[in-house]
Amino acid sequence: MQIESEWLQQQIDSLVVISEEPAPVVTRILFSDADLRAREHVRRLCHDLQLKVTEDAVGNIFARWPGSDPELPPIATGSHIDAIPNAGRYDGVVGVLGALAALRALRASNFSPRHSIELIVFTSEEPTRFGIGCLGSRLISGALEPEHALALTDVDGNSLRRWLEAIYGGEPTLRSVAKPKGCYAGFVELHIEQGPLLDRAGIEIGVVESIAAPATLRVQITGEGGHAGAVLMSDRHDALLAGAEIALSVEQAARESHSRDAVATTGVFRIQPGAVNSVPFRADLEIDIRDTNLSARDATLEKIQTEITTICHRRRVSAATVILNQDAPAVCDPALVKILEQSAASLGFSSLRMVSRAYHDALFMAQISPTAMIFIPCRDGISHRPDEFASTEAIRRGTQLLAEVLRKLAA
Numbered sequence: 162m163q164i165e166s167e168w169l170q171q172q173i174d175s176l177v178v179i180s181e182e183p184a185p186v187v188t189r190i191l192f193s194d195a196d197l198r199a200r201e202h203v204r205r206l207c208h209d210l211q212l213k214v215t216e217d218a219v220g221n222i223f224a225r226w227p228g229s230d231p232e233l234p235p236i237a238t239g240s241h242i243d244a245i246p247n248a249g250r251y252d253g254v255v256g257v258l259g260a261l262a263a264l265r266a267l268r269a270s271n272f273s274p275r276h277s278i279e280l281i282v283f284t285s286e287e288p289t290r291f292g293i294g295c296l297g298s299r300l301i302s303g304a305l306e307p308e309h310a311l312a313l314t315d316v317d318g319n320s321l322r323r324w325l326e327a328i329y330g331g332e333p334t335l336r337s338v339a340k341p342k343g344c345y346a347g348f349v350e351l352h353i354e355q356g357p358l359l360d361r362a363g364i365e366i367g368v369v370e371s372i373a374a375p376a377t378l379r380v381q382i383t384g385e386g387g388h389a390g391a392v393l394m395s396d397r398h399d400a401l402l403a404g405a406e407i408a409l410s411v412e413q414a415a416r417e418s419h420s421r422d423a424v425a426t427t428g429v430f431r432i433q434p435g436a437v438n439s440v441p442f443r444a445d446l447e448i449d450i451r452d453t454n455l456s457a458r459d460a461t462l463e464k465i466q467t468e469i470t471t472i473c474h475r476r477r478v479s480a481a482t483v484i485l486n487q488d489a490p491a492v493c494d495p496a497l498v499k500i501l502e503q504s505a506a507s508l509g510f511s512s513l514r515m516v517s518r519a520y521h522d523a524l525f526m527a528q529i530s531p532t533a534m535i536f537i538p539c540r541d542g543i544s545h546r547p548d549e550f551a552s553t554e555a556i557r558r559g560t561q562l563l564a565e566v567l568r569k570l571a572a
């Protein structure tokens with residue numbers, strides 16, 4: 162099987178310009194013009210390959226190569242094409258366009274699958290618009306209630322329900338998105354590592370054994386505004402200062418955790434009214450907490466919640482906190498992991514078993530299907546930045562391995 166790596170690199174590069182900002186910056190936030198155009202672009206590529214393309218009510222795209230035995234559950238692969246603000250060109254995209262290149266190689270080799278093979282392009286893996294990641298795969302797995310999902314709101318107060326009405330028309334219902342356990346015989350996601358281990362060690366393939374458990378906390382702090390000259394210091398209820406103390410306590414909670422993999426980040430911090438001569442009356446924070454160990458992660462989360470209460474009480478401001486998600490880690494399917502490892506060896510690629518510290522759609526697919534992931538190295542482990550880079554050769558290897566595994570699973 163020959164992967165057309167030049168074609169693949171061209172496809173990756175041509176998606177870069179479908180962005181809300183000029184190249185090399187990639188910004189494709191859910192439902193932005195760039196996101197909608199990128200979906201259309203990928204749908205066209207799927208049509209070109211004569212795949213049967215369908216879309217569910219939340220915009221997950223399914224492109225199917227029908228197998229010779231329609232009774233068998235399909236084998237799935239895929240990832241996402243949405244991107245956080247100021248991102249690079251490889252995160253997610255390699256798993257979508259790489260899957261297309263793998264299918265092209267399988268076609269060219271005259272392979273005829275018994276199981277159908279399905280490429281899934283998941284809606285909103287990134288949490289930018291609604292503060293919750295893996296929206297599409299979460300709904301597919303049933304981990305998110307449809308009514309809860311429809312009520313999610315973005316920073317402008319627009320709900321997912323409203324967005325879906327505007328884009329697809331009609332009364333949105335997400336009941337049909339969830340899929341039953343066992344509907345796929347396997348799911349394999351190809352992705353850049355987004356960490357430095359493979360690049361540093363000069364290892365060609367990462368075989369993911371487990372995926373870390375993320376939790377997201379949204380905090381809305383309400384204090385009291387006023388004139389920056391007139392309100393005396395002793396009378397202040399400054400929402401920003403409470404938020405600042407909370408952000409520091411978030412850092413401390415992760416640093417003091419006994420778990421080596423504990424990380425916590427205050428990634429969103431917005432204040433109102435945002436005027437130099439006005440005391441901030443409102444601060445909105447979003448906090449991301451992760452660990453490979455569920456109980457350690459929950460302990461960090463609990464500690465942060467206690468600190469929020471203490472700080473806000475002392476600073477005489479109020480805080481409303483919402484846990485947007487509190488997910489369990491995923492363990493990859495041992496049989497699939499073995500197949501990946503053996504296939505990598507048979508192709509002559511060095512490989513390493515590893516933990517995914519970033520979460521992926523595979524985290525949720527693991528709830529309904531045997532799941533595994535292929536990591537490829539990215540330079541210095543840099544990701545979520547415009548200078549994110551994976552070499553054409555690294556991408557070719559990952560794609561070749563994906564094609565090989567799909568061939569084995571679908572035969």
Ligand SMILES: [Zn+2]
Pocket residue numbers: 241252253286352521
């Ligand atoms: Zn990703």
